[in-house]
Amino acid sequence: MRLLQVLYNRIYPRVSTRVTLPFLIIMLIVAGIGTFIVTRLVVGTIDERVNNQLLEGSQNVAEVITDIEDNQIALLRLLTFTEGVDGAIVERDTDTLDRLLRGLVSNGRADEMLIFDEGGQVIFRIQSSENAVMQLPEVEAWPIVQRVINGTVDTLGDKFIDIHRVDNREVIFTTAPVFDTQGQIVGGIAVGMTTLNFIRILSEQTLSTLILMDETGAVIDSTIRSLTNTDGTRVQHLNASEANRILDEIARGLIPTNETTLDGLEYKLVYSQFDLRGETIGLTGVAIPTEFVADRIGTSRNTFAGLFVIVFLCVMMIGLVISRSIVRPLYRIVDTTRAIRDGDLTRRVELGAPDELGELSSSFDHMTDQLVARNQQINTLYLAQLEETARREAVLTSISDIVIVQDSTGRTILRNIAADELHKQLLDDRVALQNFRQMLMNATHFNVPETISVVGRHFSVLATPVMMPTGSKLGDVVVFRDITAIVEAQQLKDKLILQLSHEIRTPYAAAYGYAELLQMMIYQDNMEQARTFVPNIVTHLNTLGTMLNKVVEVSQILAGQVELVPEEFDLIELIYEILNRHQAQLEAADIELSLMAFKQELFVQADRKLLDAAVESVLENAYQYTLPGGQIGVRIRADDAYVWVEIKDTGVGIEPDEQEKVFQHMYRGRSADAGPTDTRGLGLGLYISEYYVHAHGGTIDLSSIENKGTTVKITVPIQSTELISG
Secondary structure, eight states, X not given: OHHHHHHHHHHSOOHHHHHHHHHHHHHHHHHHHHHHHHHHHHHHHHHHHHHHHHHHHHHHHHHHHHHHHHHHHHHHHHHHHSTTHHHHXXXXXXXHHHHHHHXXXXXXXXXXXXXXXXXXXXXXXXXXXXXXXXXXXXXXXXXXXXXXXXXXXXXXXXXXXXEEEETTEEEEEEEEEEEOTTSOEEEEEEEEEEHXXXXXXXXXXXXXXXXXXXXXXXXXXXXXXXXXXXXXXXXXXXXXXXXXHHHHHHHTTOOOEEEEEETTEEEEEEEEEEEETTEEEEEEEEEEEOHHHHHHHHHHHHHHHHXXXXXXXXXXXXXXXXXXXXXXXXXXXXXXXXXXXTTOTTOOOOOOOSSHHHHHTSOSTTHHHHHHHHHHHHHHHHHHHHHHHHHHHHHHHHOSSEEEEEETTSOEEEEOHHHHHHHHHHTTOHHHHHHHHHHHHTGGXXXXXXXXXXXXXXXXXXXXXXXXXXXXXXXXXXXXXXXXHHHHHHHHHHHHHHHHHHHTHHHHHXXXXXXXXXXXXXXXXXXXXXXXXXXXXXXXXXXXXXXXXXXHXXXXXXXXXXXXXXXEEEHHHHHHHHHHHTHHHHHHTTOEEEEEEXXXXXXXXXXXXXXXXXXXXXXXXXXXXXXXXXXXXXXEEEOSSEEEEEEXXXXXXXXXXXXXXXXXXXXXXXXXXXXGGOOOOXXXXXXXXXXXXXXXXXXXXXXXXXXXXXXXXXXXXXXXXXXXXX
8 A cells, every 4th residue: 555655656747747748738739729720710711702702703794684684675775766767667678777777786786686577577687797697587486576576565564585596606685676656566676696795795894704504504605615616506514403403592592502623624603593684594603713722721721730830839938937937936835844844943935926926935924914904805895886886776777778787697687677678578479588588698799789670679789798807707788779760761771772773764764765866866967856855855854853852852851851941821822833833744644633722812831842742742643643534633621720632533543451551651552563554653752741741730641442533631730830740
């Protein structure tokens, strides 16, 4: 037994070994783990950059395809609107067609233009190629030709796009009908761009390696040499099942990728849907060579491995020095205690070091006094902490934001009144309550402000750790700032911009088309016909201006910049002015207008400009949704306190489930985009009217019967002296 004790005493490591050896082992482990982690981070960063570049290239390709599609449609509008084209098609006068259209086709940078008659037979052809083959192709069986000659119109209009092979070339054709002066289809025009030029433009503008495929995975064209055959036949890049799988993944919101070898190089590809005019033609593939990724990974791994070796050696040397500075005083203390144990009371450690070891060598005689003094200090600090806690609770209760205090385990120890109110709302939804508690358990993730949604409200959440002076963590203070109004305003702004960008295209494209025709007629000294385009241009520009004015008014409303400026004026006179402004549109639409007022004059104290805008928006809605031959009646009456303006039409009416929504911003009913009342707009008119009427302290009510008509009643006080929040 004694032998084992002696052996144990000899084997048991000394203090210097126990301090130094674990330190070296830990440093070695940390160095290895650090090299591995940093290398993986570098690999992940490089791979992420490649993926981001592929996604950016794919998005750019989609944008450029849209631009090319818009340019071809704009060229078709110019060609079909050219005076004399319809007659030349009927007469099969190719000389006139050549004279009228060749310059436009050349300026429009189209590779092909085919003109066909009402039976689908090509009667004239223009090519941009110097080696042009002037043989007229047979296009009667093309679906896009059949749609044109049959007068087909879908949700995107009467222009259609598809890919067809002509003269052993793949060409992207866009077709449009040509109408005579009686509105009858006399034929059509097809404008085409070869897929070779199409993919060249995509590659130049997106700086990407590209592959265009049909829905079976066969290559239509590509910038990769091995994927294009000189005889015009298609190379099968993907089989049909793979292509279908990729299209299905895209439809489910996924981003399909692939890695393959092409022309002896390793490529990484990302696939996206190849759409022309809302129809899926096939797939586009954006490719990036990946050889440099492997080189960068190897270089980074070697560099960081060498760096960690150097750091390990430096830290090891520093650790040895530090361990010796700790071990030597310990040996001195041990030697002194042994001497005292053996009776040498004259021995002293006498370190004189201002650290824990120096303090250990100080006299024990003052230990009790020090403990008493420390105890008194602790009691004083405890009372001060109680007082400080009470003050903080008072401040916390007065804060309007939601504040929750948690301990280090994630348990809630304090919350203010606003947090209690939120908790009561969450009690009605067990799932939302569970998710909220789980979020609080992971509050440390909110070290920067982050937006979340809870019970229909939006909050900016920030968690701040509470630390002791020693560095230990006591818990977190989580603050929820209600930003619902800001988020909703941002969502409305995004929706408004999206709707404006969509609706503004129609009047802009029409005005631009008529302006180009006007310019062409002026150059041709055909002033009589040129004058006929001016009213159309003015009409569409007025429509565009009206839309922009609506956006400005809504922006002022959202920014709280609408100010009521009351003045005394004759309301009946104002109504007459509004009706006179729209008399021409009403007559053109064959709508009968009547006005009934119980007084010759009706003076009110209100903001003339805002009431003008409110009444005019209701009137515009009335005649825009009233069919030719319909009626609109305006009725005005008043008492001593209020005035009523009632606008009644015999239009298409509003379905019951829509009537509560028509005053919402940017809401347009189902009858707004189809049928005989098809009208352009942003869905802001009634929203603005309601706000302006409410600003006067009034009300606006609507009643409607489908296919019978709609009645809108505006009620405002005769005296409106201050702005009331709408």
